Amino acid sequence: MALFSFSGQRPHNLGVNANLLAPCPSTPNCVSSQSSDPKHAIEPLSYRSSPEQAFQNLKTAIQSLERTKIITESENYLYAEFTSSLMGFVDDVEFYLNKEKNVIEVRSASRLGESDLGVNRKRVETLRTILQNLEA
Known part of the structure; x- marks a missing residue:
């Protein structure tokens, strides 16, 4: 459990709109x-398996990390x-399974x-490594 909580409010602009995730703010x-x-x-995130298997592997990768909670999940969005x-x-x-481009978009x-x-x-790169190992 965290010593302090700086959780903030869940954003209202999340999700996929016209195959796009929300843009990043100007902050780094x-x-x-x-x-x-x-x-x-x-x-x-790239994959060599089927899109469905890649998305299942992504879910496994996320759940392998500490202090994570999957909030929303559909066949092409997590x-x-x-x-x-x-x-x-x-x-x-956020992750969007872009079957047209054969990748998983991430924000x-x-x-x-x-x-x-x-x-x-660093988190995205860690997930990329875990995914590559799951597909090996």
């Missing part, structure tokens, strides 16, 4: 595979909250604060 505490801005851009251990900061992380953003010290980017 967000990464998105759909961003063209270099400070926010990150590669989408939204999870990740909570930091010390201060209880909550990050909102990871801190609810509060300006800088995340690279936590959101």
